[in-house]
Amino acid sequence: MDNFPGDKLLNYIEGWGEMTVAVNEMPAGTDLALLLEGLKNDSCQVPHWGYILKGVLRLTYDDGTEVVLKEGDVFYMPPGHVAVVEEDLKLMNFSPQEGFSDLMKHLEAIMAESVE
Numbered sequence: 001m002d003n004f005p006g007d008k009l010l011n012y013i014e015g016w017g018e019m020t021v022a023v024n025e026m027p028a029g030t031d032l033a034l035l036l037e038g039l040k041n042d043s044c045q046v047p048h049w050g051y052i053l054k055g056v057l058r059l060t061y062d063d064g065t066e067v068v069l070k071e072g073d074v075f076y077m078p079p080g081h082v083a084v085v086e087e088d089l090k091l092m093n094f095s096p097q098e099g100f101s102d103l104m105k106h107l108e109a110i111m112a113e114s115v116e
Contacts, residue, residue: 015097016094018096018097018098019095019096020094020100020101021092021093021094022093022094022100023090024090025054025089025090026085026088027088028055028085028086028088029084030084030089031084031085032082032084033084034110036106038106038110039106040080041062041080042082043061043079043080043081043082044080044081044082044083044103045079045099045103046095046096046099046100046102047077047078047079047096047099048075048095049075049094050074050077050091050093051073051074051075051092052073052075052089052090052091053092054071054088054090055070055071055085055086055087056068056071056085057083057084057085057089057091059077059082061080062080075093
């Protein structure tokens, strides 16, 4: 964990049996919805499996269902979700490499637009 890359928008490594592993920290108040605009239903369409190392994350699914994940929770996020960080967060998650790669291209394009 200490040697995991830390220089990307989302820190991840590809090539884990066609999966991507990500370890990320986000401060309380981070709302990921803005980065997902333009995707189907303006939500993340990539499934994720993972573990909350620290903090609290509130998920809202396309059907309106809300789930709160807390430190120590193991999770599966099916496609069609947005998230807000309620308490400083550190999480590890695994996602299909192909879908995650497409998601990262979208996020990086949104970030590039916001800098202009």
